[in-house]
Amino acid sequence: MTAPDRLLYGGDYNPEQWPEEVWAEDVRLMKTAGVTSVTLGVFSWAKLEPRPGAREFGWLDRLMDLMHLHGIGVVLATPTASPPPWLGRLHPETLPRDENGQTVWWGSRQQFAHSSSTYRRYAAAITEDLARRYGRHPALRMWHINNEYCTFDYGDEAARGFRDWLRARYTTLDALNEAWGTAFWSQRADTWEDVIPPRRAQYLRNPAQVLDFRRFTSDALLECFVAERDIVRRHSPAHIPVTTNFMPFWIGQDGWAWAEREDVVSVDIYPDPGDPLGGQYNAMIGDMTRGQAGGRPWTVMEQAAGAVNWREVNRPKSRGLNRLWSLQSVARGADAIFHFQWRQSRQGAEKFHSGMVGHAGEEGRAFAEVKRIGAELALLEPEVAGTRVNAEVAVLHDWHSWWAGSQEARPSTRVVYEDVVRAWHRALWEAGTTTDFAHPEHDLSAYKVVVVPQLYLLTDAAIENLLAYARGGGRIVCGFFSGVADVDDRVRPGGMDARLRELFGIRTVHDWWPLEPGDSVDCGEFRGTLWSEELTAAPDAEVVAACRGGELDCLPAVLRRGRAWYLSTLPEPSALRTLLADVAADAGVRPPLPGLPAGVEAVRRGEVLFLLHHGRDEIVVELPPGQRPLRDLLTGAEYTGSVPLGRFAVVALRGERGRHGAA
CATH class of the missing domain: 2.60.40.1180 (Golgi alpha-mannosidase II)
Incomplete structure (x- = not known):
């Protein structure tokens, strides 16, 4: 919980970019806007430690006291996402290397090698001193560790860390060779020194090696988070929560594993204002984050008041859109709404990224909307803060499956995992069905319907969990190319796990038929897109929809056996919406308000x-x-x-x- 029965509101505050005389004006505007909390220190390492071992806390002392004086809480960040230039200059081993072996230099942010013992030592030292000084400051509301952990490192220290991680996972080289299938292409490792990160290779890299390196990277970054988390906890009262901000639906972290180690789950959400379905994307990220939080309230750590600066075309938010998406997040369980950033920068790489106070200042349209949001959150707070959103439908999602399914050599690069998940969530959203996201090994018994947009890799534990859910009377709707691989990305006999084939009424998976751009499959009442499969049905299965014409004529497009459905293609949006709505209705799922107009x-x-x-x-x-x-x-x-x-x-x-x- 961020705080009992509170809705926090504010943004990243970077006052070091401005003369100190601006601070009083900032406070006045914050009070005008209804700001209750600000995030300080996210990228302040060079300001706090201008040279090795130096500590410049005076400016932060004054800010913490100023915020407290005016009743504004502080989400205090450790500055470790952006090491100062001197760290890379004096200790080049702290700089990450990309898969080509090239050094990633300072001059931007996130230029740290997660496995570097030197980086970890310096990060722990500045965190220790920060926590000791401010851990019991009356303005402190929450700790924010690092920022958007997203660094990949293929350097030598990462290689040593990778080998240690693999030893812990497999114990012996023989077990590693078996898991990685190194008999293929003469890749067998004879000593642990033969094992390296999946650096640039002559041709396709070993998919199991790439998968394990993804796992290792997520775990190595998590070690960095936990180390700093434990430091700030030692110096703070027990009620001060610790978080870090996820990037939305990002491939680099196992969000389920990370969320278990946070007190509050936080995310940065940046829907495209030019996307007609931007609201659905915002809802999906909210549902996913709430799922990671186990249904508890969660935090929007960053969103834009207007335009961002990193798309090909950066459109501002239309009048009212920031308010709509902010309150949409509250409706889906958020107890904190923050923006990046408070005051729009005049210099640096993000000077065209909007702020709560934009270049137009107090008179700007963005600030007027910011004020309205703050006032309305105060009205909502007594009724919604701390309450939950209940869903009867779960969308299953797993990062390990995403990692494995995005390998270099796969049947179709047009199948993009996050796009498939979004298509299924869109169908449920447009049908008015409230959804949770859930891990395939988690307890699913509370849900009336479970949907699996696509899980290429499923562990044995996940499969047994799905079977137990089905035996308990639950309904499952599963998308194409699921259950194909085991935990080591080894294709299961028959091209799909036999237990799942029995569940869905599939006798044989003959082959996968991905579709070319512009192609579709005639399935009678709808058209299938992106993918198709050559399946034959078991005798007791019902072919709900069949392919018409072509190589797959009369073969199943939608198959049902009891309470389990399997889709061998991606139906066009209206058809997928109808199918999922019908299954949900048959299970007794009722929208909060039926018969809503589109949009x-x-x-x-x-x-x-x-x-x-x-x-x-x-x-x-x-x-x-x-x-x-x-x-x-x-x-x-x-x-x-x-x-x-x-x-x-x-x-x-x-x-x-x-x-x-x-x-």
Whole structure:
């Protein structure tokens, strides 16, 4: 929990970029905007330690005291994401090397070798002194460790760390050789020194080696986080939580493993303002982060008040869009909404990345919207802070499967894992179904429906978990190319695990038929996209939809056996939405508000029903007949019968009994 019954609001504050006389103006504007917390120190290592061993804490002392004086809490960051230039100059072993062996130099950020003992020593030292000085400061609300852990390192110290990690995993070289299938292409390792990271090679690299290096990298970075986490915990009261910010749906970290070691799960969310489905992406990241948090409230650590600076074209957010997406995150369980950053930079690589206070200053449109969000969060806080979002449908996701399925040599590079997951989540979102994300080995018994967009790699434990869920009466809908490989990326006999083939009514997987760009498969009432498979059904399976014409004529596109469905293609969006909605309805899953117009999202958090309109044209949402009056927490307006929604509108409806009774 960030704090009991609180909604935190603010952003990254980088006052070292500005003269000190600006600080008082910042505080005035923060109070105007309803800011309750700011993040300090994320990239301040060179300011705090301008030379080895020096400590310059005076400026941070004054800031911490200033924030406390004005009732603004501090999320204090360790500065270890961006080492100062002197560290790389004096200790080049702290600089990472890419897969080509080239040094990644200072001059940007994240230029640290995660396995470097020297880097870890310096990072621990600055963290220790920071925590000792501020761990009990009255302004401290939360610790923020590092920032967006995303470094890959293929250097010599990483190679030694990789070998140590492999020894712990496999114990013997024989076991490693077996797991990696090194009989192929004469890759057998005779000594541990033969084992290196998957650096640039003449041709395709060993997929199992690449998979294990992904695992090792996630674990090595996690070691860095845990080391700093433990330091700040020693110097802080037990109620001060520790977090780090995930990048949204990023391939580099096993988010499930990391979330278990955080007190609060945090994420940075940057939907594209030019994407008509940006709201669905925002919802998906919220659902995933809430899943990682085990259903507890979570934190938006970064979002943009307007434009970012790293897309090919960086559009600002249209009027009302920042408010819509901020409140959408609250509706999906966030108890903290932060932006990057508070004041837009005038220099540096992110001077065109928006801020809560943009280049236009206090008079800018972005700041006006920032003020409105702050005021509305204060209105919502008594009713939603600390409450949960309940979902009856789970979307299964696993980073190890993603890593294995994204190997260099695969049937189709057009199959992009995150795009497939997003397509399935979109179908559920558009059907009005609230979803959780879940790990395939976690307890699934609370869900009425489990969907598997694509899990190429499934462990034996995950398969047994799915079978137990099915035996318990749960419904499973599984997408193509799933259950193909085991934990070592070894293709299972028959091209799909036999237990899963029996579950879904598949007699034989003859071959995979990925589709060329622009191709599709005629499946009768819909068209299949991206992929198809040559399957034959078991005698007791129902062919719900079959391919028509071509090499796969009459073969299953959608197969069902009992309460388990298998899709050998990716149905077009409307067909996937209909199929999943039908399965959910048959399982007794009911949307928070049925019959919504397109573009309107309904989410219930606690006893508050949020209606969010992702369109620009005014529409009307009909309430169920006989519904007692509902009051909008944001405006005080009462509604019976229907609710009008304008451009990017949000209403938060609650019945007379509020959070202690049904809304």
